[in-house]
Structures are given as structure tokens and as C-alpha cells.
Amino acid sequence: MIPAQFDYLAPTSVEEAVAALGEHGDDAKILAGGQSLLPVLRMRLNAPEVVIDLGRIESLRGVREEGDVLVIGAMTQHSVVASDPLVEEHALLIHKAVQHLADAQIRHRGTFGGALAHADPAGDMGAPALALGAEFVIAGPGGTRTVAADDFFVDLFETAIGEDEILTEIRVPKHTGWGAHYEKFVRVAHQWPIVAVAAAVRTSGGTIEEARVGLTNMGSTPLRARGVEAALAGQPATDEAVREAASGAAEGTNPPSDLNGDADYRRHLAGVLTRRAVLAAAGA
Amino acid sequence: MTRISLTVDGRKVVDDVEPRMLLVQYLREKLGKTGTVVGCDTSNCGACTVHLDGTSVKSCNVLAVQAEGSEVTTIEGLAQDGQLHPVQEAFRECHGLQCGYCTPGMIMQSVDLLKENPSPTEEEIRLGLEGNLCRCTGYHNIVKAVQYAAEHGGSTGVSAATPADVEASEPQETGAHV
Numbered sequence: 001m002i003p004a005q006f007d008y009l010a011p012t013s014v015e016e017a018v019a020a021l022g023e024h025g026d027d028a029k030i031l032a033g034g035q036s037l038l039p040v041l042r043m044r045l046n047a048p049e050v051v052i053d054l055g056r057i058e059s060l061r062g063v064r065e066e067g068d069v070l071v072i073g074a075m076t077q078h079s080v081v082a083s084d085p086l087v088e089e090h091a092l093l094i095h096k097a098v099q100h101l102a103d104a105q106i107r108h109r110g111t112f113g114g115a116l117a118h119a120d121p122a123g124d125m126g127a128p129a130l131a132l133g134a135e136f137v138i139a140g141p142g143g144t145r146t147v148a149a150d151d152f153f154v155d156l157f158e159t160a161i162g163e164d165e166i167l168t169e170i171r172v173p174k175h176t177g178w179g180a181h182y183e184k185f186v187r188v189a190h191q192w193p194i195v196a197v198a199a200a201v202r203t204s205g206g207t208i209e210e211a212r213v214g215l216t217n218m219g220s221t222p223l224r225a226r227g228v229e230a231a232l233a234g235q236p237a238t239d240e241a242v243r244e245a246a247s248g249a250a251e252g253t254n255p256p257s258d259l260n261g262d263a264d265y266r267r268h269l270a271g272v273l274t275r276r277a278v279l280a281a282a283g284a
Numbered sequence: 285m286t287r288i289s290l291t292v293d294g295r296k297v298v299d300d301v302e303p304r305m306l307l308v309q310y311l312r313e314k315l316g317k318t319g320t321v322v323g324c325d326t327s328n329c330g331a332c333t334v335h336l337d338g339t340s341v342k343s344c345n346v347l348a349v350q351a352e353g354s355e356v357t358t359i360e361g362l363a364q365d366g367q368l369h370p371v372q373e374a375f376r377e378c379h380g381l382q383c384g385y386c387t388p389g390m391i392m393q394s395v396d397l398l399k400e401n402p403s404p405t406e407e408e409i410r411l412g413l414e415g416n417l418c419r420c421t422g423y424h425n426i427v428k429a430v431q432y433a434a435e436h437g438g439s440t441g442v443s444a445a446t447p448a449d450v451e452a453s454e455p456q457e458t459g460a461h462v
């Protein structure tokens with residue numbers, strides 16, 4: 001199937017894009033890489049009257065450093081994030097996770113900002129961004145504002161981005177020297193995870209000093225496993241200690257039940273995958 | 285209608301298209317490039333893979349208007365001067381197909397894969413082709429074809445086949461039309 005008819009705008013600046021959104025309001029939809037939006041339009045699950053393509057706004061692409069922060073433009077394609085040396089050095093968790101997102105063709109088009117704005121609870125970018133405490137820069141008619149990771153994900157496919165706003169960049173505090181691993185559990189190739197765990201750890205001489213753990217598809221938004229993080233701090237990076245800490249991974253989660261598995265199965269998976277992710281991140 | 289100008293298989297085209305027209309539709313229905321096929325409705329199968337500005341994309345998941353100013357290469361643009369691309373040669377040599385429906389996409393994705401990784405391991409080939417589904421072959425000969433291509437100039441686009449090999453392949457063209 002093909003999408004219903006729409007008018008197409010391709011602004012070349014954020015200001016123009018925000019103005020176009022303001023003009024068309026509810027009737028408009030932002031197009032980033034299109035890898036989630038176009039399937040939706042083709043299946044006629046949505047039929048906006050106006051599509052505003054961000055693809056011509058060069059300032060939204062690329063990765064740069066600002067002191068202790070890594071700034072990733074919303075329109076930076078997954079394949080660029082995957083091969084960017086700054087991301088690998090300072091946000092290894094994102095580097096690792098993005099390799100497992102979809103397939104090569106989709107990574108060439110889909111964008112970091114698009115995946116986060118889409119806020120699919122099974123999306124692979126949310127948990128790493130949340131775990132690393134990313135901040136989201138959002139442009140609207142009144143200028144820009146910055147939203148903390150904890151406040152960005154609101155519900156299923158819902159974020160703090162307002163209808164008249166655009167996500168412009170994601171600011172990730174540098175986690176230089178941290179070990180990281182993204183453990184994605186999936187039955188078939190190039191698909192969304194049944195459950196996935198994003199872990200970053202700072203170790204020193206075999207001891208876990210600090211840990212960050214994010215969960216994918218364990219609720220309507222990505223979740224931080226703060227209990228696990230607290231339990232891991234100061235523990236040796238051994239199977240026994242990590243197993244114990246990881247056993248609480250599903251606490252406070254509300255995973256879905258679907259054809260891939262029921263909620264109990266996912267709770268079980270969360271513990272197993274957290275252990276694997278943390279051990280791999282710690283290099284143990 | 286929106287005016288677009290782009291280069292497809294080395295030829296400049298200017299056209300007015302509906303914004304909702306998919307790139308694959310544009311290629312097939314307006315340019316007659318039916319070598320690129322549609323295999324699914326969900327952007328899963330990869331049969332429609334083409335190169336957009338040098339990287340592989342699923343052309344059913346790109347709007348024609350998004351290709352404005354870009355360079356598109358389809359399976360029909362791979363062969364040069366009547367000589368198959370080494371990856372095409374390899375698929376023929378290793379019998380990397382049965383019905384052939386997935387083949388245009390498989391070849392386009394394999395070319396992309398070898399460009400990024402000229403000598404991939406078997407696992408890297410399987411991962412690199414994860415966005416391309418084949419209902420016939422069980423993938424085994426496809427993987428072999430990519431390995432063969434890697435050993436025969438597949439990453440450079442210059443066929444390492446001898447002139448005699450090429451002659452033997454005539455009059456077959458791209459072998460990718462279905």
C-alpha cells in the first residue's frame with residue numbers, strides 16, 4: 001500500500017520547520033528518517049495532511065563534543081552513530097546498542113532523534129539514552145528547552161516533545177572509560193527486542209564502582225533499574241555478586257504480555273539479561 | 285506535485301511526482317526500472333534495496349521526494365559496459381538464488397556490505413544481510429556467493445573475472461530481472 005495524499009514541506013532550518021509546525025498544527029507530521037513513519041503511513045494507520053521533512057536541515061546532523069558532553073544531532077543516522085569514534089569513546093553503550101538496531105538498510109536512513117521521538121517501548125535507543133542520563137534539546141515557538149531523560153519518556157509512543165516542537169539534539173554526559181554492553185533478546189533477525197538490557201559500568205580493579213542499567217520493553221517506556229544499580233555499587237564483578245544484584249531487575253516494572261511472551265516470562269528475562277549485560281560490560 | 289531532479293543509474297531525471305510516491309514506485313512505474321522489486325508491505329524483506337548516495341536503503345521505505353538531488357543506483361545500473369558486477373558474477377557462479385525474487389536486493393545489499401567490509405567473515409555476511417529475506421535458498425549459497433565475490437574484486441566493483449569468463453556469460457545481462 002502507499003500513503004494517503006499529503007502536502008510535502010522540506011524546510012532548511014529549524015526555525016522554518018517550527019514555523020511550519022505552528023501553521024499546520026495537528027494536521028502535520030514530522031518526517032525524520034521515515035523508517036517508522038513511512039510504514040505507518042503506508043498502512044494508513046495515520047494520514048497527516050502535511051509532512052514536514054527535516055532531512056534538509058544540515059545543522060541537525062552530526063556528533064560533536066562540548067566539554068563533558070557528547071552532542072548528537074537528532075537527524076544523525078543510526079549508521080553514523082554506529083561508526084562515530086566519539087560515540088564509541090564516550091558513550092560506548094550507545095555505540096554497542098545501535099549495532100543491533102534493525103538492519104543495515106534501516107540504519108542508513110533511520111535517525112537517533114527519530115527513534116527517541118518515536119518512543120516505541122521496544123525501541124533500542126531509549127534504554128541506553130536513559131541509562132546514560134541524556135538530556136533532550138527541544139525547539140518550539142518560544143525557543144529551546146532542555147528535558148532530562150527521566151522526564152522525556154512519558155508513555156507508549158509519547159514523549160515530552162509538544163505538538164508544536166521538534167527534537168533538535170541529544171546531550172549525553174560523557175562516560176569515558178566505562179565498560180558497556182547491550183543484551184538484546186530476540187527470536188528473529190532485524191527485529192525489536194522481546195526484552196533488552198543496557199548496562200554501563202565503571203570498574204576499578206575488579207570492583208564495580210558505579211553502574212547504569214536501562215531496560216527495554218519492560219513497561220510503556222524505557223526504565224532505569226535503579227535498585228540493581230544501587231545493589232551493584234561496590235560489588236566485585238563476579239558471576240555470583242552480579243547474579244544476586246540482577247535478580248531484582250524486574251522490580252517495579254510493568255512488562256507487556258504478547259505473542260512473544262507473557263509478562264512473567266519478560267520478568268524472568270530481565271534478571272537473566274541484566275546479569276549477562278553487566279558481566280559483559282564489566283569485562284568479566 | 286513536487287518537482288524532483290536526481291540521477292538514476294547514471295542518467296539525470298527531472299520529474300513531477302506526488303509527495304506520497306515511494307521511491308520504489310517511482311523507479312518501477314515512472315522509469316520502468318522493474319529490476320527493483322517489491323516483496324513485502326512492511327519494509328522487512330529487502331527485495332527493494334537500492335543505493336541512495338552510495339549506501340543501501342529499502343526503496344519502499346523512502347519517498348521519491350526524499351531522493352531529490354541524490355544519486356540512485358539500482359540493480360540495473362550495476363553492470364558496466366556489458367560486464368556484470370563481480371557480485372552479480374558471484375551469485376551466478378555460486379548459484380546464490382533459486383526463484384530469483386530476492387536477488388536484486390541481495391546483490392545490492394552485498395555490494396554495500398563488501399564496500400564497508402571487503403573481507404567479511406561468514407557471520408558478518410549473515411548479519412550484514414539480515415535485512416534481506418530469502419524464501420528459497422536457505423541462504424547458504426547466498427553467503428557463499430558473497431564470500432566468492434570478496435575474493436574476486438567484489439568490494440572494488442571491478443570484476444576479477446577473466447575475459448573468457450565474461451564471454452561465457454553472454455548473452456545474459458544483469459540476470460536480475462524477475
Ligand SMILES: Cc1cc2nc3c(=O)[nH]c(=O)nc-3n(C[C@H](O)[C@H](O)[C@H](O)COP(=O)(O)OP(=O)(O)OC[C@H]3O[C@@H](n4cnc5c(N)ncnc54)[C@H](O)[C@@H]3O)c2cc1C
Nearest residue numbers: 032033034035036037102110111114115117123124167191
Ligand atoms: C523492518 C524494521 C525493523 C526495525 N527494527 C528496529 C529495531 O530492532 N530496534 C529499533 O529500535 N527500531 C527498529 N526499527 C525502527 C527504526 O529504528 C527507526 O529508524 C526509528 O524508530 C525511527 O527513526 P526515523 O528517523 O526513521 O524516524 P521517523 O520514522 O521519520 O519518525 C518517527 C516518529 O518520530 C517523529 N519524529 C522524528 N524525528 C523527530 C524530531 N526530530 N522531532 C520531533 N518528532 C520527530 C515523527 O513525527 C514520527 O512520529 C525498525 C524499523 C523497521 C522498518
Ligand code: FES
Nearest residue numbers: 323327329330344
Ligand atoms: S519491499 Fe521493501 S523491504 Fe520488502
Ligand code: FES
Nearest residue numbers: 382386418419420
Ligand atoms: S531465491 Fe527465491 S526468495 Fe530468494
